Amino acid sequence: MNFVENVKVEKLLINYKTLEEFKRFKEYGNQELSMLEDLQSNIVENDSISPFYGLYYGETLVARMSLYRVDKKYDKYFEPQHEYLELWKLEVLPHYRDKGYGRKLVEYAQGYNLPIKTNPRINSQGFWEKMGFQKAKYEMQRDFGQNPLLWLPEGIKEKSAN
Incomplete structure (x- = not known):
């Protein structure tokens, strides 16, 4: 039995304990992926709405992601809107990579059955393709100088270039 199959995705609280856990990720580099600054700017108290989700191995946070819900009035990617x-952002600590933690977080997000948009990070294109994401076809969909990747549930189509 695969250990990751039994791990549950947890919504991370916005508090100082989570801030300390996030500092472990920053030590491993990839400053672009660091969510530490996001968390610091959002700390209020435990009951604040958190966009952060994570997976633990024992007491150690080993994988995390930021997941934001975007209102359809801002949608420029999908038809119908x-x-x-x-x-x-999705990040797995180096020692825990290639063990299914990233897949588990993405599958959790896909479980909402809403379209998903992401911008691939360092050397991650192959991972996203395995998870069913495809490059946005519509030229106007460039985001932050990158081509976003999209995942579409049944019944939703990407906007065409026409």
């Missing part, structure tokens, strides 16, 4: 999720 649709509420969607923006999977902003």
